Amino acid sequence: MTLTISPIQGIPEVRAGDDLGGLVAAAVPTLQDGDVVVVTQKVVSKAEAAMAPIDPSDPRGHRAIVEAESVRIVRRRGELIISETRHGFVCANAGVDLSNVDEGWAALLPEDSDRSARRIRDVLRARLGVEVAVIVSDTFGRPWRRGLTDVAIGCAGIRAVVDLRGTEDSRGRELQVTEVCVVDELAAAAELVMGKATGVAAAVVRGVDPAWLGQGNVRAEVVRPPAEDLFR
């Protein structure tokens, strides 16, 4: 099983109200059944107009938006806020982002990224006649480790976490716990061909295990409820 990961070139600048699924379909008419399309949060937020006006010269403006987008402040140090969003994601600045957006605007997280992924998937089925999976990705930091990695904030057509508990390891003994978050691994893989400054906002992964395809949902499968979390 070899995976290939290719950037999707040719998606034009995305504006509020754009049909993002249609733009992807036009850019990669060669999509095949079983492909995984990874789309970055930034263009999803732009298409959905998940934006807030901001005075870039006033740091309090940014902070106010971050606090409005947060349901719980987890840590605060200087200007950095680690908070929980209403979706349950814990990340820096509640996912509010000032890069690669028009001056005077901040990009917010989509209202429901799993729904965003389903809509794109439905458009790709309607336009191209293919059953693909869709992941909406974003760039998050993590405790203990430097450097950012891309993770999934929404998905459709693929299980977010693949549960290998109870299958046997290569010695024939039962594996203890092996629930792999394949949508996060796919989001990370896709980031490798997108870069941050090149304007490429989507990628296609071809060759994933067909057993992973099916109904999936990041908020339901990946977001860890506070009661079972040791770090909130």
Added chain:
Amino acid sequence: MTLTISPIQGIPEVRAGDDLGGLVAAAVPTLQDGDVVVVTQKVVSKAEAAMAPIDPSDPRGHRAIVEAESVRIVRRRGELIISETRHGFVCANAGVDLSNVDEGWAALLPEDSDRSARRIRDVLRARLGVEVAVIVSDTFGRPWRRGLTDVAIGCAGIRAVVDLRGTEDSRGRELQVTEVCVVDELAAAAELVMGKATGVAAAVVRGVDPAWLGQGNVRAEVVRPPAEDLFR
């Protein structure tokens, strides 16, 4: 830029003292300059005899090994210990693993996974005449998000974190902070073709940005010093 990720088939059962680089060279003689070879911790630990004897019927035995491998207990709930290893990694059970090893033994983390990666890289250069990067990967959980993902615990021939601070975004403005941990993203990508129960312990990623290649070190670049960490 298209990436391909392929499992490395045909590495035999690894035993203490085996020349792991030589086994990889024999399994993929077609390696090319610039390829990234990802090898899982389990086979590195086996080759380096980083193992401890354990009585599988005695849960205290496992706990004692975990505590011996830890320099700081970060959280504890029931049998689960989240701790910091002497390398600075924060993970469940100090990385001590009972799956896919012989009954009566526990696999420990390699003493110095960056050194392990350098050794494999040196053997591949000597045997095959190629300049490749090598990543040693392991499977870690994370706060806030369910499901495990593979991350890098050692690397050679590739920068662990690629710093895009100061480069311009697509609007020509300076990006705020975009340090991407590419070795973690590559480890995650490689896991997608390895699975947990198939006995495939390594993969090759072809097509990475040549600008990332060069000296790198997970412990120096990725491990976040406790003083700048908000979650210890």
